[in-house]
Amino acid sequence: MGKEKKAGKKTGSKDILYRLVMAVLAACVPVAAYFCDYIYFLTQSTLFQLLAQLQGNTSDTGETYGSFSLHYIVQEILPLVQGNADDAASLGEALTPLKTPAIFVAIFFALAVVIAVVLFFFSCFSKKKTIPACIAGGGILSMIGLAISFHYMAAPILDGTVSLASFSSNAIISFLLPMVATVTELRLTTGFYIMLFLFIAMILWAVANKLIEAGDKPPKQPKPKKEKKAEKTAA
DSSP states (O other), X not given: OHHHHHHHHHHHHHHHHHHHHHHHHHHHHHHHHHHSEEEEEEEEOHHHHHHHHXXXXXXXXXXXXXXXXXXXXIIIIHHHHHTOHHHHXXXXXXXXXXXHHHHHHHHHHHHHHHHHHHHHHHHHHOOOSHHHHHHHHHHHHHHHHHHHHHHHHHHHHHTTSSOGGGGOOOHHHHHHHHHHOEEEEEEEOHHHHHHHHHHHHHHXXXXXXXXXXXXXXXXXXXXXXXXXHHHHHHO
């Protein structure tokens, strides 16, 4: 009896640890989605390069890089767009070629966050391991879908179909912007990879605990010889 109780305590502590780690990993996904830099961009400006060279700075290539997070977009960009209806309308027209892939990016992004929330609550109330691993697999598929959709969204910007000039309603600025800067790189960055690795970690954690659980199960005891003889006699 003492050994059985100890075994039960060990199993219970393992389940608690499994659920705690799983819940923490799942909770980190929405945090990474909102606060981490998600889109990296690089612009090239021959004008800025020329000005730097005229000032004697030959190492300046005219490149400017930066990144956006969802937090930055919500806090800084959305208020500017909402504050000016005319600019918002012109921005919507400029982004028309990006509309379809952008919708898919938003869908896959939201789906990944929802899956993480489901995994969090599942981990809190259930010690099952196979189902969470399958759900986390759905999260990985969502991230792959997001990456593919983002590729198609970035392509028109990188090939010049949608230029920086498209985002300005001023004719003079629209004429000058392509001379000032062009987008040479646009890709997913930190937040995307953190979310992807978190889903992978959840699958590995669930599978590892499932294997440990299977290894802890005692092997089936062979039936005693007397019982076997009794079964043959009865037959």
